[in-house]
Amino acid sequence: MAEKLSQSQANIIITVPKDENEMKQEEDFSAVSAFIQNFLLLAWEQEIGVLWKTGKLIHQPGFRxxxxxxxxxxxxxxxxxxxxxxxxxxxxxxxxxxxLTLIEA
Ligand SMILES: Cc1cc2nc3c(=O)[nH]c(=O)nc-3n(C[C@H](O)[C@H](O)[C@H](O)COP(=O)(O)O)c2cc1C
Structure with a gap:
């Protein structure tokens, strides 16, 4: 994995504070995800490609x-x-x- 990460020109780790309040945690996670999406669009404009990596990596104690x-x-x-x-x-x-699921009024 270290070898894979070293193939990109830069890596950014995005974190969010853990919150015991599940609703707050979901909201914070969504807010940060929206930020990442905006970041991806702005990067694209600058001709920078971004891969959003999750999977096993982000939970590995060694990596953390x-x-x-x-x-x-x-x-x-x-x-x-x-x-x-x-x-x-x-x-x-x-x-x-x-x-889409359209709900008629
Ligand atoms: C939350 C999230 C996590 C992702 N994690 C990974 C990942 O771990 N490895 C990977 O190769 N791609 C990952 N991707 C990228 C997706 O597989 C996919 O390439 C990307 O969303 C673009 O989708 P599209 O090719 O359908 O436009 C992730 C995307 C999102 C939104």
Missing amino acids: KIAGIKEDEAIVGVLMLGKFDDVPAPKPREAIIEK
């Missing part, structure tokens, strides 16, 4: 220790940043309307 993450902090993601030369071809997408 090396990164200096405190007990009362949760990692929302590791952002792997790199300048890109070429934009990959877009993937085929399902139309957004297919994902």
